Amino acid sequence: MRIIKNPDRKDWLKLVQRPEMAAADLDAVVKEIFDAVQQNGDKALLQFTEKFDKVKLDSVEVKNANATAINSDLEKAILLAKSNIEKFHATQCEEVKRIETTIGVTCWRESRPIERIGIYIPGGSAPLFSTILMLVIPAKLAECKEIVVCTPPDKNGNINPVILFTAKLLGLETIYAAGGIQAIAAMTFGTETIPKVDKIFGPGNQYVTAAKKAAQNFGIAIDMPAGPSEILVIADKNSVPEFVSADLLSQAEHGADSQVILLSDNETVINEIISQLKAQLEKLPRKATAALALENSKAILLKDIDSCIEFSNLYAPEHLILAIENAEMFIPKISNAGSVFLGNYSCESAGDYASGPNHTLPTNGYARSYSGVSLDSFLKKITFQHVSKKGIQNIGPAIELMADAENLFAHKNAVAVRLKNLNHV
C-alpha cells in the first residue's frame, strides 16, 4: 500500500483516476456467439456450454424443486438477510401524488414493473447467492412477471446447492444453467427454453460485461456499467485499525483489480492500519489475490476530515466507510458515493449480505451519475395527465403560442380544433 502525504490539490484529479482497464476487444467473439444463439437457440447454447463450461447438458433448465437441504444455520442467516433486504426495499415504494398544475390540468405518475427481468449470477469459486437475494427480492417487490436467472453449471453440470436453495426460497421454480456470453445472448433473444427479457442485471467477468453492452444494441436495458469493486475508508483517531484493515482486505480479496483507498488526517492511524493489514493478510486463504490488489492501493494523508470527504467526492467510491467520530455530521457533505457505512461497527460486509440496502452499486466513478440498484431499477414510472375542457381553455392559448414559435403547426392545430369545439365530454 503506497502512502501519499498531503498531496497538492492539483494532483487530486490524477490520484482519483482508476487504472485503465485493458479493453480486450471481445466484439468479434460476442458477435459470433450472439449470432449463433439468435439463429439456433438452445442448440447453440448447449454447444457453447460444452465448449466453455466443459459439460454436456441435455437441457439448461434446472427445476428448483430438486433443491437439496442446506445447513440450517446458513438457512436462518439467509432468512434474516432476506427479511432485512425486503424491509429496506419496501421503503422505496412510491405513493401516487396527483397535482392540479393549472385548474383543469391534473398530472401524476404511476409505477409499473418492468415485465421481464434477466439476472446473471457468475459461477466460479464464489457461489454468489447473496446477489440472487439482492436482485430477486426487489424484482419480486416490483411485481415483475418473469424473472429469469442464469448461472453457469460446474464441470459436473450442477448448480451450487445454496444458489438453488435461495432461488427456491424466493419463489423461483426454475433457473437456467447457462453462463458467459451465451447466457446473455439467450436472455437477449430468447431461446426455446430461456425467455427473452427487457432488462439484464448482475455482475460478471469481462465476457459477461461485453455481452451486456452488446445486448443494449438489441433494445435490452442493463443495470449499470461494470467495473472492479472499490472501497474508500476515511479513518481518524477514533477508528479501530484492526477493523479498518479488515474492511480494506474484504475489498482486496475480490480480485487483483479491486480498488482500495484509505484516507486519514492522522499519520499514526495510517501506520497502525498498514501494520494490521500485513498481519491480517497472512491469515487469508485469498492472500495472493488480496496482496496484488493492495499493491495498487493508496493510503493518503490529508489535512483534515473535510478534505478527506472532498477527495472522496472527487473519487466517487462504490463503498465509503466513515470510521470517524461524529460520522453522521459529515453526511450532508457527501455528494458522490454508492453506499455509505457510518461508524466503527458498520462494515462493508454488513451491506454486502444482510443489513438491507442493495449491494449492486456503481463502480469506476459512476457514482457521480448512477445510483445503486433499488426497487426503482425494476420499475418504470409512467406519467399520466387529464386535461378537462376548463383545462384546455386555461393552457390551450399558451400551447398554441409556443407551438407556433417552434414552427410546429400541427401541434398548434391539435389545440385549436379543441378550443373551437368544447361540446364534448
Added chain:
Amino acid sequence: MRIIKNPDRKDWLKLVQRPEMAAADLDAVVKEIFDAVQQNGDKALLQFTEKFDKVKLDSVEVKNANATAINSDLEKAILLAKSNIEKFHATQCEEVKRIETTIGVTCWRESRPIERIGIYIPGGSAPLFSTILMLVIPAKLAECKEIVVCTPPDKNGNINPVILFTAKLLGLETIYAAGGIQAIAAMTFGTETIPKVDKIFGPGNQYVTAAKKAAQNFGIAIDMPAGPSEILVIADKNSVPEFVSADLLSQAEHGADSQVILLSDNETVINEIISQLKAQLEKLPRKATAALALENSKAILLKDIDSCIEFSNLYAPEHLILAIENAEMFIPKISNAGSVFLGNYSCESAGDYASGPNHTLPTNGYARSYSGVSLDSFLKKITFQHVSKKGIQNIGPAIELMADAENLFAHKNAVAVRLKNLNHV
C-alpha cells in the same frame, strides 16, 4: 394510413415492430471529432463549427445577458409552462425514510444532485426552447451545480432569441453555440470554455445520437437511447375524429420516420378519423413530411378496448392517448407507455409544452424498460447504513455464515474482528 382489420394475435409481434433504423456507421467520424476535441479543445470545436455550421466564431460562449425581448404573449406562455413543469417535477422530491431493519441496524437513502449536467438542444427549423424548459427545470430543482447547454449557431452565428430568453429566464448566464458531434465531444472531455459534464441529456439527429453513445465509453451517462417520436391513439365511439386526427398529425409532422398508430374497436370511427386526416393534412405547412410519416402508419381494428390496451402494451408507445369513454378505468391495465393522455381534451401538445409532465420520453419500445426524464434523472440516491454494537451482534453471525458459504473469508473476518472487540464507540 394502412388499415388492418382484426389481425391474428400471432401477428401482433410483427405489427408492433418499428422499422429497422438505417444504422449509418458513424463510428469513424465520431472518433475523428472526439479525438480532435479531446486534444485541441476549443480550437477543434471552432473548426468543426466552421466546417459543419458554416460560420466562423471567435468563441462558442454566448452570454444570456444579451438576450433580447420576445413577444410578451409568448413570454407569458413560457412562464405558465415553466410554472406547471416546476409544480409537477417538485412532486417527485423524495423524503428520507429511515428504517431499522434489525435492532441496531438503521438504513436509509438520500438524494444528491448529479453535479454537472450537459443539455443538447438541436438547431434547425424548430428552435426547441420547450426542451430547455423540460431539462433545465428539473436540473435546477435537483440543485445540479453546473448546467451546460449547447445548441448550434445559425449561419450568422446567432442563437434563436426564444432559446436565449428561456435560458436566461431559468437562470443560466451562459449557453454555448456548438452543435453536433463536436458539442457532445466538448461536454464529454471539457474544453477551455465548455465544462466537462457527468451526464448528457437531449434530443438530436443521428450524429448527436451516435456521439452520445460514444460519450458513454468515456464514463459519461446519458438520458436514454434515442429513436423517432411515436404516438398511439386508442379511440372509441366517444372520441372526436377531428381531435384524434389532429393528434396523429401533430406526431407525423415531427419527421418522415415518426411512428403513428391508431387503434379502435369501431370501424366507422377509423374511417371518420382517416377522412379527417386527409382534410387536415392539406392545410399543414409540413404537409410533405407528415404525409411521408402517414404512409408508414397503421390503423388497426380490434375487437374491444381491452384488446387495444393489450396491443398498446406490446407496442410500448412513447405517447398514448386514450380517447375513449371512462378512460381512467383502463389505467390499471396499462403496463408499458412513456406518457398517457386521458380523454378528449388531453392532447399530446399539452404534454409537449405546458401541462407539467416531462416531454423527454422513451421511444422505440424502450417504454418497456425506461421511464421518461424526471427529477430522478438528475439525482443519485445514495444508501446509508449505521450498524451499532447491538446491530453487529444481531446480524454479525448471519454475515459470517453467508460470507463463509461464498468463500469470502476476509468478508467474514471484518465481522469477526468486531464481534470479539465490542469496547469501542
